Amino acid sequence: MQRTQRGATAVAMLLMMLGLITMLGLVEVGYLYWAKRDTQKVADLAALAGAQQLNACASGNANNTAATGNATTENRFTGQLTVTCGTWNPMASGASDHFAGTSGTPNAVKVVAQRSVLPIWGMAGALPSVSAEAVASGLQPTAVFSIGSTLASVSGKSPLGQLLSGVGLNIPEATLVGYNGLATASITPSGLLNQLGVSVPANIDAGGLNQLLASSVQAHALIDVLNAVVNAAGQQQLLSANATLVNAVTTAVGTPPGKVTLGSYGSTSGLFAQITAPDANLQSALNAQVNALQLISGAVGVATGQHALTGAVTAPNVLGFNISSAVSVIEPPSIGIGGVGTTASTAQVRAFVNVQFSSNNIPLLGTLASTLAKTSISLNLPIAIDLVYAKATLNSLCTENSGPYHATFGVQSSVLKMCVGGVSQNSAFSTAGSCDQIPQVSGNPLLNVTVAGATVASVVHPFVITGLPANGSGTLAAGESADIPSGGTALDVGTTVTNVFNALTTALINQTATSSSSSTISSPLATDLWNNNAGAHTGASPNLNQLSAALNQLSNTTSGLQGFLQNTSGQVGGILGSTLTLNVPGILAGTSNVLGGVVNLLGSVLTQTGCAAGFQGSCIAAIQTAMNGGSSTLPNSLVAVLGFVVQTLQGPLNQLGSQFLTPALRDILGVRLGVSTVSLQSLQCHGVQLVY
Structure with a gap:
């Protein structure tokens, strides 16, 4: 019995030892x-x-x-x-x-x-x-930024209202006030894509990502994008406001908004500019912090592209002129995400103005109109104007100044680039490039002048006036905005537009006044001048008084041309640096010859015995002599005709610039030309991640 107990104890101890060892x-x-x-x-x-x-x-x-x-x-x-x-x-x-x-x-x-x-x-x-x-x-340093034309400040306007004004949409403030809470909210592109159900492959490269986001398959309805933004920002209470905003946009535009393309690739422009990042660091771009309010505004801009500002603007009532116009956003603003070399652009706005004039529509009333009885002038100027376009390029980032990290941007902008001729209203808004990339369409001559049924001046070929550049650079910290260039461009829109039209008219004169028959022009014009001043034959020498009045009218007209050309030469050259080659000195010489001939005739008018004796033919011949002196540049008779053309066109075209285009640029667009606002939303420096 005892032996059995001792054996059991030994086994227990052994098991305990084995357990302890284990x-x-x-x-x-x-x-x-x-x-x-x-x-x-x-x-x-x-x-x-x-x-x-x-x-x-x-x-x-x-x-x-x-x-x-x-x-x-x-x-x-x-x-x-x-x-x-x-x-x-x-x-x-x-x-x-x-x-x-x-x-x-x-x-x-x-x-x-x-x-x-x-x-x-x-x-x-x-x-x-x-x-x-x-x-x-190491994650590539990444910046998120945007650029927009400086908006005219509107008292009490909500942040989103100001942003939407940049794409020409005036939405009732009551519709936008609820979005103010998004002014400080940020989301990531990755979070937005997840909300939209867009799957991004883990091994995709930058080119593939840009192509994926710019594909039509990934274009989404505006309401879906707005809902995705507010959901990603944790602002679900704005879902109902999104529906109200879409309805307000539809009312403002006149048609339902289109789909929102998420990215940019090639000629496709979308919500995000083309992402620039090494393939190994693509995740840093997808995880960048983007302001939610900017995304809302950008999405609306993309969805309403080529619609937001489209619409005719009332033109001044100018006798004989038919003026039509339209203004449109042809490329939406974009948000730049990436490293050095990344770009973002403003909303590109283009205006189309079609100026048509025919002297046939002017009743034969007054001294000038009567003189043009046998001179027909037709003007057909379809003009595409790139009003203001700017692009910001990220030149450096994560530089350490005395405070936080900074990024440096270069801004390139162009103001009032004008393409004259070869465009229609439909083709003017067909491309997001500069206006000289618009497909050419055939049309009527830009200018056609006939005297007694004979064409003496005609221009067919389109030409371009290069806009004024306004470039600069600036350095910003995250959350800062700045106007670049800081002082803007000293440019009075009214004076500029007026001078541009002066340059156009001078160019038309220069391109057409090369060859003409003096007798073909001067004979009917001299007869017309004589008949036009028929009421001047009072007194002892009625024919001489009538001749003097006709020559005075000729002198006044050519003097007006001379002054016009002198002003145009200095103003256009100083303000726009026009690419037009204006042969102003040659035309000035022609007007001087005409004026000299007229003065000589007026000084010796009493010697015109044939006219004084009452012979009408001698009086008309004296007028014709004043126009046939000739010059090395062009016949004086043609200078006289062009004097009447300029006298007819100058006033209405100046009125077009000062009373029509200037208010359209200022009041409709609300921008300070030549100044762009760059906003640095976020800046990520020296980030790292474990990848294996």
């Missing part, structure tokens, strides 16, 4: 796994420290002092450490970690840590060494 073994195995995890932690932290300071990579990229110091000093790692700087690219095939050592500029650090594990009791024998590796990549 527990000690498990502790030692657990210690082994802890050592493995601790080594992995050392590798992870060292890789992150190295990626945050890639400039600490040694020559040849065989080490990184920041990574080594983090492991050996901060984490007191005493094992074997291998640190390599290189390139991490998820698109690369080969190594499972997509890392390759390189002697070039690195974007990642790989750390391999290895250490032996000393046994606690040695009962399990020698323990194996543990190793761990980690790859950390």
Whole structure:
């Protein structure tokens, strides 16, 4: 009995010893796994420290002092450490970690840590060494920014209302006030895409992402994009306001808004400008912080492209003129996301003005109209005007000044580039490029002048006047905005438009006044001048008085042409730097010859015995003589006709500039020409992430 009890006790003790040994073994195995995890932690932290300071990579990229110091000093790692700087690219095939050592500029650090594990009791024998590796990549510095023409400030206008004014939409303030809470809210492009159900492949490159976002398959209804923005921003209470906003947009535009293209690629423009980022750092662009209010405004701008500002504007009632116009946003504003070289552009606004004039529509009343009885003038000027367009380019970022990190932008803008002829209202808004890229259409001559049924001046070929550039640069911190260039461009719109039309008229004169028969022009015009002043034959020498009145009218007309040309030469050259080649000196010489001939005739009018004797033919011949002196540039008779043309056109065209185009630019667009506002929404510098 006792022997049995002793045996049972021995077995129990043996089992207890086995249990204790097993527990000690498990502790030692657990210690082994802890050592493995601790080594992995050392590798992870060292890789992150190295990626945050890639400039600490040694020559040849065989080490990184920041990574080594983090492991050996901060984490007191005493094992074997291998640190390599290189390139991490998820698109690369080969190594499972997509890392390759390189002697070039690195974007990642790989750390391999290895250490032996000393046994606690040695009962399990020698323990194996543990190793761990980690790859950390430095995220490309990324900026999010936008550029817009400076809006005229409107008292009490909501932030969204001001933004939508940039694309020509005046939405009732009651509809927009609820969005004010989004002024400080930010979301990421990745969050927006997730809300829209857009799946972005993990191994997609930058070109593929831009193409994906710009595809028609990924175009979404405006209401869906607005809902995605407010959901991503955690502002679900604005879902009903989104429906109200879409209805207000439909009312303002006149048609339901189109779909919103998310990205830009090639000739396609969308909500985001073309993303510029190395493939290895594409996630930094997708995770950038974008202002939610800017996204709302940009989405509306894309959905209403080529509609927002379209519409005729009332033209002045000018006798004989038929003026039609339309203004349209032909390219929406875009939000730039990426590194150096990324661009964002303003909403590109183009105006179309068609000026038509025919002297046949003028009743034969008054001295000037009677003189034109046998002179027919037709003017057909279809003009496409790129009103203002600006592009901001990110030149540098994450520069350390005395305070926070900064980014530097360069702005290139163009004001009032004009393309004359070869366009129609439909074709003028067919392209988002500059107006000289508009497909040419055939049309009537720009200017046609006939005298007694004979064409003496005609212009068919279109031409371009280059707009005034307004370029500059500026440096901003995140959350800041600035006007670039700060002082803007000293440009009076009314004077500019008037001078542009002066330049156009002068160019038409210059291009057409090359050859003509003096007798063909001067004979009917001299007869017309004589008949026009029939009421002047009073007194002792009625014919001489009538001749004097006719010559005075000729002198006044050509004097007006001379003054017009002199003013045009200085004003247009100084303000626009026009690309037109204006032969102003030659035409001035022609007018001087005419004036000289007229003065000589007036001085010797009493010697015109034939006219004084009552012979009408002699009087008409005297008038014709004043126009047939000739010059090396063009016949004086044609100068006289052009004097009447300019006298007829100058006043109405100046009125067109000062009373029509100037208010249209100022009141409809509400912009200060030559000034663009760049806003830096967010700036991400020196970000890192574990990628393996």
